[in-house]
Amino acid sequence: MDKFIIDGPSPLRGTLPISGSKNAALPLMAAAILGDSPTTISLVPKLKDIYTFNNVIRVTGTTVQFDEEANTLTIDPGNLGFAEAPYDLVRKMRASFYMLGALLGRAGEAKVSLPGGCAWGPRPVDLHLKGMEAMGADIRLEKGYVLGSFPNETVPGGEYTLSPSSVGATVNLILAAVRRTEHFVIRNAAKEPDVVLLCKALSAMGAHISGAGSDTITIQKANRLSGISISNDPDRIETGTFMIAAAMHPESSLTLTGTQPAHLGNFPETLKKTGADVSIADDSITVKAPSEIKPVPVETEIYPGFPTDLQAQWATLMTQATGDSAVTDTIYFDRFSYVPELKRLGARLALEKNTVQIQGGNGLSGTSVMSTDLRASVSLVMAAMIAEGRSEVLRVYHLDRGYEDLEHKLNRVGAAITRADD
Numbered sequence: 001m002d003k004f005i006i007d008g009p010s011p012l013r014g015t016l017p018i019s020g021s022k023n024a025a026l027p028l029m030a031a032a033i034l035g036d037s038p039t040t041i042s043l044v045p046k047l048k049d050i051y052t053f054n055n056v057i058r059v060t061g062t063t064v065q066f067d068e069e070a071n072t073l074t075i076d077p078g079n080l081g082f083a084e085a086p087y088d089l090v091r092k093m094r095a096s097f098y099m100l101g102a103l104l105g106r107a108g109e110a111k112v113s114l115p116g117g118c119a120w121g122p123r124p125v126d127l128h129l130k131g132m133e134a135m136g137a138d139i140r141l142e143k144g145y146v147l148g149s150f151p152n153e154t155v156p157g158g159e160y161t162l163s164p165s166s167v168g169a170t171v172n173l174i175l176a177a178v179r180r181t182e183h184f185v186i187r188n189a190a191k192e193p194d195v196v197l198l199c200k201a202l203s204a205m206g207a208h209i210s211g212a213g214s215d216t217i218t219i220q221k222a223n224r225l226s227g228i229s230i231s232n233d234p235d236r237i238e239t240g241t242f243m244i245a246a247a248m249h250p251e252s253s254l255t256l257t258g259t260q261p262a263h264l265g266n267f268p269e270t271l272k273k274t275g276a277d278v279s280i281a282d283d284s285i286t287v288k289a290p291s292e293i294k295p296v297p298v299e300t301e302i303y304p305g306f307p308t309d310l311q312a313q314w315a316t317l318m319t320q321a322t323g324d325s326a327v328t329d330t331i332y333f334d335r336f337s338y339v340p341e342l343k344r345l346g347a348r349l350a351l352e353k354n355t356v357q358i359q360g361g362n363g364l365s366g367t368s369v370m371s372t373d374l375r376a377s378v379s380l381v382m383a384a385m386i387a388e389g390r391s392e393v394l395r396v397y398h399l400d401r402g403y404e405d406l407e408h409k410l411n412r413v414g415a416a417i418t419r420a421d422d
């Protein structure tokens with residue numbers, strides 16, 4: 001298992017290109033299965049989760065070619081003959097559960113493993129299943145698998161209200177409905193840019209979808225979808241992560257290129273409240289660190305509110321603020337595995353239910369740390385980059401799931417990170 005050895009403190013200065021979004025690419029890949037001809041997706045990041053999903057898709061007989069040089073995926077479902085996603089692969093990545101919607105939509109039936117637990121507590125899929133039942137699918141659970149089928153080629157549909165709003169359930173319901181339901185309405189739908197891009201792709205393929213980006217999405221049946229060429233979105237969470245990293249050391253200044261500032265919701269305004277200088281152009285963002293970081297409490301919310309995927313990074317920034325603050329996660333109550341690890345680096349934090357209280361202004365000093373999920377792990381890298389001395393961040397395979405080329409990118413702008421075998 002690899003680890004990172006990080007020498008700090010080091011300011012980050014220069015320009016970083018933003019990679020394609022993992023969370024936007026996965027729904028596009030699932031959508032390609034619904035086409036009657038091949039789909040090509042560009043700006044796909046080389047990440048473990050993408051390779052895992054390629055393998056999940058291949059199980060069905062679909063051909064997947066990844067041109068890694070060009071970051072372009074070509075998915076040809078012409079030979080799809082096996083509507084199943086096995087536990088071995090689904091357990092590696094929850095988003096493999098998108099195969100349920102994609103295969104139901106394509107083949108009218110599917111057998112997909114339930115995804116199981118997650119490092120940050122229970123992550124149910126009840127809304128995915130209830131929503132599919134509401135559109136007219138038969139859903140059964142058997143030996144850890146979901147067996148889904150539509151009773152007829154076309155079902156009348158209906159409506160379903162997501163409570164709470166869910167990105168994954170919105171994606172899965174759209175995938176299942178576009179080729180099968182006469183009329184289906186998703187209420188309290190997720191408004192994330194990832195959902196908007198999925199709807200844009202499916203509409204270009206021939207689907208009839210309205211309301212993407214609002215909380216009510218309406219779908220009318222399309223008999224046939226064809227493959228398309230489409231560009232993935234840049235990764236808004238990678239963008240936000242680097243924006244926070246740029247604010248952490250008083251001498252840092254980073255320009256992020258190839259990004260989509262409009263996809264960041266309210267986040268840039270929140271970062272400005274710390275005193276950071278944030279300037280936004282068409283597809284680039286420059287963040288200059290403040291001389292003193294003001295404490296800014298945040299609560300995670302659905303888009304365009306503060307993303308849960310940035311809360312660990314924000315708490316890490318707040319350890320360096322001039323006063324105390326708090327970070328509350330209202331989406332995932334248990335997503336705080338980074339708290340004891342940041343304490344090992346010298347930060348002062350206290351966890352009370354789903355809120356971490358943070359005492360600002362404590363210098364960090366390097367040591368060995370480890371975390372159990374992607375965003376927590378990147379926060380530890382960020383903390384290590386401003387800590388005095390040498391740190392080791394163990395189990396970086398979490399980072400390889402979601403940050404393309406992380407250590408090379410950060411080293412190019414001044415970090416001192418070496419990958420080593422643990």
Ligand code: UD1
Pocket residue numbers: 023024026094095122123124125126127128129163164165166167168169194307308309330331332
């Ligand atoms: C996606 C993102 C993840 C992000 C999360 C929230 C991907 C691959 N992952 O995950 O990085 O952290 O959105 O922005 O895009 N819920 C239920 N029942 C369900 C489904 C969800 O109760 O059937 C709850 C969850 O427990 C959570 C909330 O709904 O409290 C939102 O979760 P959801 O939006 O579904 O997250 P994911 O799509 O799994």
